[in-house]
Amino acid sequence: MLAAGWLIARTPFSADLSAFLPASPEPAQRVLLEQLHSGVAARTLMLGVEGGDARQRADASRRLATTLRASGHFEQVHNGDQEAWATTGEWVFRHRYHLSPAVDAERFSVAGLRAAIDETLSLLGTPAGAALKPLLDSDPTGETQRIAEALLPAQGPRIEEGVWASRRAPRAVLMLQGRVAGGDLQAQAALIAEVRAAFAAVQREPALAGLQLQISGPPLFAVDSRERIETEVIELAIAGTLVIGALLLLAFGSLSAVAIAFVPVASGVVAGIAAVALGFGSVHGMTLGFGSTLIGEAVDYAIYYLIQARGAAQPGQGWRHWLVQSWPTVRLGLLTSVCGFAALLFSGFPGLAQLGLFSIAGLCGAAAATRWLLPALRPDGAPGVGLRRWLGVQAGHGIAGLQRARRWVWLLAAVALAVLAWPRGPLWHGDLSSLSPVPRALMALDTDLRADLAASDAGTLVIAQAASAEAALQAAEAAGARLDALVAEGGLGGYDSPARWLPSLATQRARLASLPEAPVLAARLAEATAGGPLKAERLQPFVAQVQAARALPPIEPAALAGTPLAPLLEAMLFQRSGSGSDRAWVALLPLQPGAQPIDAAAVRTALQGLPGLQVVDIKHELDSLYQRYLREALWQSALGAAALVLLLAVALRSARRLLVLCLPLGLAVLLTLAGLVAAGVPLGILHLVGLLLVVAVGSNYALFFDQLAQGGPADADTLASLLLANATTVISFGLIAQSKIPALAAIGQVVAPGALLALLLSAACIRSRMTRRSA
Structure with missing residues (x-):
């Protein structure tokens, strides 16, 4: 007993619910379970701010987001406020010819330039025109607009007073992603306590004192489950000891x-x-x-x-x-x-x-x-x-x-x-x-906040596994070409892909190689704009920036470090833990349903013949x-x-x-x-x-x-x-x-x-x- 007691004193105790997940799943199932345990989802918190009026909730959302960003403990703090994306927008604009899916040799032919410029000019009279007009001289072909269209989700949160808000309830919403590992419950508990402390500081403002904070997400579930398990263990042991002790006392x-x-x-x-x-x-x-x-x-x-x-x-x-x-x-x-x-x-x-x-x-x-x-x-x-x-x-x-x-x-x-x-x-x-020990009320709140953020869990994924990040991105691009056809036919509402945030090196080099030299581009511009409202002489900044882009190297993943794009890429492109073949690179492509539920069999048929791809119906798996x-x-x-x-x-x-x-x-x-x-x-x-x-x-x-x-x-x-x-x-x-x-x-x-x-x-x-x- 003394030896056992010494061993127990040196033994860690855990409440990690992954112990009740299977130990030897299939390869596709293993990817899912790894994401549940240590992926981006395991580090994401969703917040709701209720009470007061829309202006008060928006003010509290901005104050809370500013405090949490300044702490340095969160990779992402999103509340719909675009200020954090200002520098990222400049980076995307500078690398638009690396990222735009429309860039190819045909795009910079005379006919391609004429069609692109005409399309951009036609948008000036729309609500998006105010954002496009300052970019007209340097981006007349609208590559920035196309990148934005490709990166925007099919649906997003409602904007109220400049921040995200619920579509169904008087509530401002935020989304956070911590820097600590999902399985580190002690660190996750500290982050949750930090969020609550930051909101308590916001509430000290007299005008915001009546607001309430709601928190949900896998980190809260894990921490709450640990506390629940610890409490129940103590309560069950005490209750069992007292009841059985009383029974034995009566008997003996x-x-x-x-x-x-x-x-x-x-x-x-x-x-x-x-x-x-x-x-x-x-x-x-x-x-x-x-x-x-x-x-x-x-x-x-x-x-x-x-x-x-x-x-x-x-x-x-x-x-x-x-x-x-x-x-x-x-x-x-x-x-x-x-x-x-x-x-x-x-x-x-x-x-x-x-x-x-x-x-x-x-x-x-x-x-x-x-x-x-x-x-x-x-x-x-x-x-x-x-x-x-x-x-x-x-x-x-x-x-x-x-x-x-x-x-x-x-x-x-x-x-x-x-x-x-x-x-x-x-x-x-x-x-x-x-x-799961998570209470139904907490699960209901989680469902509500996900609906507010338009972040409901994707029911179907395309998983691409390869020996390197470059190969995984190329596989994702090949899958994307087939999925685009399904989207056009109405079989899918859309999909996300890491290749949209970071195209493969091969694709980037092909796009940069399609950019013409300055004399050729100038001559084509003159012909493309002849007789049109936009004169070629006005587009000299465009010619200069195309030449600057030709000299830029392809974007490596390290170039995104420290930007809001990095966590978004890491959520869909990562290297699995382990050794040997287990350390494969994985690209995730979440599929979005259209008017009808996703037909996984139709997706498999569309992707047939592409190596390294798996279509995973999460609930079915x-x-x-x-x-x-x-x-x-x-x-x-x-x-x-x-x-x-x-x-x-x-x-x-x-x-x-x-x-x-x-x-x-x-x-x-x-x-x-x-x-x-x-x-x-x-x-x-x-x-x-x-x-x-x-x-x-x-x-x-x-x-x-x-x-x-x-x-x-x-x-x-x-x-x-x-x-x-x-x-x-x-x-x-x-x-x-x-x-x-x-x-x-x-x-x-x-x-x-x-x-x-x-x-x-x-x-x-x-x-x-x-x-x-x-x-």
Whole structure:
């Protein structure tokens, strides 16, 4: 225990929800999961400012944005104010011939120049004319206008008082992107605190004191989830300890006995945490939350010992009596539980594998403390009597009644089968979001803010992977040429591409090579403008700037560093972490739906023949990912149950006893499953884990009743120990069922009723001599 404590003191604890994402997804799915964990989305916050009038909200938005930009902790702070883009606009204008998709040799022919100049002149009478007129002499072909058209999103936030505002509510909106890694929750929490502090400073202005700040986004979800998990772990542990401690005090009537009963629990928790620390290098907060269930199951061993070691003929020899009569059954029950939990070790979710290892090591630690430590502390069991004798007598009456009424068990089983057979779609379903601890109210706010920013998640992506950034950009350009045709046909509303912000070097060189030399351009201009309202002599700045552009080198990614364009490019062009082939460069092209939803099959057909491209329907991929691991979990659970049955077969050496012992476990699973389906609970992977635990925990009760059936001790103390052990397990898992963390609540919702049913059905189905004696 000292060595384990030393190890725990050196072990980091985390609440990173990626532990409950699959460990070995497909390549396209891996890109998605990496983005969820550490991509730009994982560093993006959305803010809303409510209250006051439009002018007050706009003033607060500008003040808040100015403060956050000055902090240097954010890569992007956007609120619709264009001042931050002033220098970027100058850079784009200087490199317009690198960036404009219209630049080619035809563009600078006489016919091309004439058409481009005529189009620019026609725009002077439109609302955009005021912005174009100052650029007319130096950019008569309108390349700046075309870059702007290509870069503007299909839809954007509404502008009110010069800043972004909601289309549906009186709210100013902002979007931030932090510089810290998405998985660094401590740093993310500091950024969120900084945002709140900056807004508090804004509120000190008397005119802005009544405004309220709303925050949403993945960093807030992660930080909020960590705090929620930490809080629930403490609350569950305290509640479980108090409730179970009070129950044991009533049963034993001795504070020292209650204290000793928690020795195996403490030993099990320490052993479980240390084992996870050795196996995984860190311990997830969810694992500790699940560990509170260990209070209910580990204390069972102490209950069995403290009650069943009483009544020895010679003082100090009660532990020997227990060792002969009860320890073999407890040991076999421990092994069956280990078989059940072992299935979790092979889960594709690292978080579930942690739960399995924690439970196995914890139960072994608790059993070891019961076997070797409690006999030294209490050789003759618990000294107090309390309500234990009364509990044992009532348990005897209850068992006799259950065995008389066991014909009703078959009726219940028939009803359960009918419920499960009723057509209602697939029995097992759910998705990855079912594991999320984020409250619905916070998710609703996130949806509202995304709608305000016109930043709803793209449902379909084109992913281009290549060995270099240049190759990834060329692949994105090839895909863009095919996607443009879909946009023109109406199959897509539009798409984003990193090649719009940074064309490949090959494309840039081709565009620069198409720019004519000064004498040639001047001659073509004279011919193109002949008879028109714009004279060639006025366009000498245009000729000079074309020649300057010819001398500029192609734009490298480093040239965008420090500009607002850099984070936008990094969101769509990045190098994956890892080594070897895993460090491929990835270009993301989010697709925007048109009048109809995106047809992923049509997009795949349009891109057919282009190497290195994948079309990913995000919802479909995440659903298939979840279904894949659900199928694996079904097989693993079946193997765990088979291992448990095999272990019992070896130990019992009787097919009849094995069948009688497995019957109540199977019925407990059947009735629990039917009850959840009848209650409309969507069954997912964690409910499956819970059913496996029902078998693992319930096997302990079945084994004790089998021992009674073979002529084992059937006094009131033995029955009281079974009843108390079951009560502590049901209470601990019942508390977890109330958790606000779905991953924990799902397990509690299954195991609490399932463990109770396992006890009742074992009592009803396993007939023993005890029935005649109690009668």
